[in-house]
Amino acid sequence: QVQLVESGGGVVQPGRSLSLSCAASGFTFSSYAMHWVRQAPGKGLQWVAVIWYDGSNKYYVDSVKGRFTISRDNSKNTLYLQMNSLRAEDTAVYYCARDVRDYGDYADYWGQGTLVTVSS
C-alpha cells in the first residue's frame, strides 16, 4: 500500500534552515509528481510546492519562492524540502503528498506530516 513518511521537523530559530524528507513506498515513486502542503496551527491547508516525476519542473507558492527548494531522489524514493531563511509564519505541519499523475494535478495520498516550529 502507498506509504509516505515525513521526517526532519523540529524547532528552529528565525533565519535558520531546516530540511524535510519524505520516504515513499508501495508505488513506483519515479512515475509520480509530488507535493508539499502545509498547515499552520489551527489554520487551513496551504499548497507549498510541486515537483514533476523526473524533477524537470518545480513550482512554488509565492511566499516561499527563493527560500524553499523542493527536490527528489528517485533512486532513494525520497522527496525533500530544503527550507532556508525561515520565518515565524512558516510554522506549520508539513505534509508530503503524491500526485495522481507525473505532472501537477491533484494529490491522492498524504503522509502524516511533520511539525516545523520557527521560534527564538
Place this chain on the structure above:
Amino acid sequence: QSVLTQPPSASGTPGQRVTISCSGSSSNIGSNTVNWYQQLPGTAPKLLIYSNNQRPSGVPDRFSGSKSGTSASLAISGLQSEDEADYYCAAWDASLKGVFGGGTKLTVL
C-alpha cells in the same frame, strides 16, 4: 486569505443533507477540475472527491460533488456523526500553483 472561498462553518442534524460551496475564478475552478478533501481531527487530509464529481474507492456515495463555471459544491446526504470534520476544496491554478479553500468545519448537531 485563501484563493478559493468557502464558508467557515456548516452544520446539520443526522440524516440531513448539507452542502458546502467553493468559489474561485476563471484561472482555477473555471479552467481546471475541483477536488475535495476531508480532514478528521488530528489526522492528515483524505481525498474525498476528485475531478469535480468522482469518488475514490471506499468513499460512500453519500458524498457527491459538482461544478458550474467558477464555483463548485460538495453535498453530503444522510449526514452521520462521523462526517464531522474539516472539508477543503482544491484546484490547480493557471499560474501553475495549487490552491485551496480556507476550509469548512462541519458540525453534526
